[in-house]
Amino acid sequence: MSGLDEKLHDIHEEVLRRNPGEIEFHQAVHEVLDSLGPVVAKHPQYADEAVIRRLCEPERQIIFRVPWVDDNGQVQINRGFRVEFNSALGPYKGGLRFHPTVYLGIVKFLGFEQIFKNSLTGLPIGGGKGGSDFDPKGRSDGEVMRFCQAFMTELYRHIGEYTDVPAGDIGVGGREIGYLFGQYKRITNRYESGVLTGKGLTWGGSQVRTEATGYGTVFFTHEILKSRGESFDGKRVVVSGSGNVAVYAIEKIHELGGTVIACSDSSGYIVDDKGIDLDLLKDVKLHRRARITEYAEQRGTAHYVAGGTVWEVPCDIALPCATQNELNGHDAVTLARGGCTIVAEGANMPCTPEAVKLFAESGVTFAPGKAANAGGVATSALEMQQNASRDSWSFGHTEERLAEIMRNIHSRCVETAEDYGQPGNYTAGANIAGFIQVADAMLALGVI
Ligand code: NDP
Numbered sequence: 282m283s284g285l286d287e288k289l290h291d292i293h294e295e296v297l298r299r300n301p302g303e304i305e306f307h308q309a310v311h312e313v314l315d316s317l318g319p320v321v322a323k324h325p326q327y328a329d330e331a332v333i334r335r336l337c338e339p340e341r342q343i344i345f346r347v348p349w350v351d352d353n354g355q356v357q358i359n360r361g362f363r364v365e366f367n368s369a370l371g372p373y374k375g376g377l378r379f380h381p382t383v384y385l386g387i388v389k390f391l392g393f394e395q396i397f398k399n400s401l402t403g404l405p406i407g408g409g410k411g412g413s414d415f416d417p418k419g420r421s422d423g424e425v426m427r428f429c430q431a432f433m434t435e436l437y438r439h440i441g442e443y444t445d446v447p448a449g450d451i452g453v454g455g456r457e458i459g460y461l462f463g464q465y466k467r468i469t470n471r472y473e474s475g476v477l478t479g480k481g482l483t484w485g486g487s488q489v490r491t492e493a494t495g496y497g498t499v500f501f502t503h504e505i506l507k508s509r510g511e512s513f514d515g516k517r518v519v520v521s522g523s524g525n526v527a528v529y530a531i532e533k534i535h536e537l538g539g540t541v542i543a544c545s546d547s548s549g550y551i552v553d554d555k556g557i558d559l560d561l562l563k564d565v566k567l568h569r570r571a572r573i574t575e576y577a578e579q580r581g582t583a584h585y586v587a588g589g590t591v592w593e594v595p596c597d598i599a600l601p602c603a604t605q606n607e608l609n610g611h612d613a614v615t616l617a618r619g620g621c622t623i624v625a626e627g628a629n630m631p632c633t634p635e636a637v638k639l640f641a642e643s644g645v646t647f648a649p650g651k652a653a654n655a656g657g658v659a660t661s662a663l664e665m666q667q668n669a670s671r672d673s674w675s676f677g678h679t680e681e682r683l684a685e686i687m688r689n690i691h692s693r694c695v696e697t698a699e700d701y702g703q704p705g706n707y708t709a710g711a712n713i714a715g716f717i718q719v720a721d722a723m724l725a726l727g728v729i
């Protein structure tokens with residue numbers, strides 16, 4: 282897998298050699314380098330002054346032991362990570378993921394993506410990511426609290442409102458951010474609201490942050506539709522996942538007149554031709570943390586398919602909102618044959634490189650996660666602004682700010698793709714626009 286021009290090929294080889302076995306990180310780097318050929322041709326200083334090579338090496342990587350005691354009195358050991366990737370534009374910013382598949386390669390791919398995504402928001406935030414191989418599934422609230430406290434007991438010394446500002450990701454939502462913030466406050470004896478985002482509304486959180494990633498992905502998709510003179514009206518949409526991003530994507534699609542006919546979790550998927558009943562889905566997946574099978578058991582119009590892939594369900598628009606590499610080349614072909622014309626990534630890197638290539642070949646418009654799902658981190662930056670000014674904005678005002686940010690990201694992608702001779706290529710537009718802003722800041726700040 283290379284196909285890169287010479288200078289970029291050498292950088293990619295170096296990344297493979299220095300980071301053995303970290304396949305998701307290799308994939309994320311390749312996807313960005315693949316877009317940078319025309320940039321390096323036009324501006325050789327980015328390669329000559331080693332900006333790209335520096336960008337591929339995290340500024341700091343922290344790995345730590347997380348010991349905690351489960352409900353049976355047994356000591357459990359997990360591994361914690363925080364990769365502080367790039368701070369040229371602002372403090373490191375990015376979520377924490379708690380999932381058994383987390384290892385350094387996952388955290389590095391997410392941290393790398395975050396640099397360009399955060400740059401695209403136009404807000405002053407650098408890129409970072411963290412997490413643990415802790416599996417919250419089946420754990421009691423008490424166990425989750427003790428795990429979060431143990432995790433923060435090490436993490437606290439590395440973060441701060443001007444240094445590094447974590448938030449949620451898979452397995453980390455309002456409950457976990459609460460326990461993490463509580464422990465940070467207790468250890469430091471400081472009510473430093475800006476150290477974490479995704480906080481509860483009564484203790485420093487922002488309106489719309491919970492909804493922001495899903496809403497933002499739908500706003501971005503709406504911009505694509507508008508550019509074709511279309512809208513969500515009457516569109517049949519398939520969303521994968523049924524967590525934070527998926528649920529609020531479904532909510533906004535329904536508000537805009539589309540119908541979501543299928544969604545999934547890690548065990549299987551449900552099809553509901555009448556449109557997903559959002560109250561029921563929220564109750565099953567967000568409030569009770571149960572399996573999606575329960576949705577089908579309680580809703581007569583729905584059926585459950587164990588295993589398989591939700592991309593088998595024909596639709597006009599597909600929004601992958603679960604996890605990396607969940608949509609492969611075979612799925613891409615199935616979607617295109619079923620009439621799908623837009624795929625926008627709510628998750629981070631859910632489409633494999635082969636799927637992305639096949640979308641281009643079959644005329645499916647593809648919006649990469651670093652553009653389409655940037656609404657979550659953008660609203661985190663709005664939460665930081667509110668914390669810094671000890672203010673709190675209304676839902677309507679915050680949602681309008683989010684919508685405006687997504688419109689700006691969309692137009693930056695479109696214009697940059699055109700400037701670099703690739704009209705309609707959102708991947709090129711996002712990678713190039715995100716890169717140039719960070720690269721110029723790195724050049725200005727000197728070799729650090
Ligand atoms: P949640 O933990 O709330 O939900 C994750 C959903 O994806 C669940 O339905 C889960 O199923 C499913 N899922 C997770 N891992 C797998 C897997 N290995 N195979 C199949 N299904 C899986 O996470 P979020 O909704 O917050 O995150 C979803 C995606 O969006 C991730 O890629 C994340 O990085 C990205 N993202 C999140 C942002 C945020 O603000 N939260 C911002 C930008 C991107 P199950 O319930 O069975 O585990």
Ligand code: 2IT
Pocket residue numbers: 374375376377395398446447448449450478629654655657658659661
């Ligand atoms: O992938 C992401 O952008 C997130 N998980 C959100 C990060 C944040 O800091 O809000």
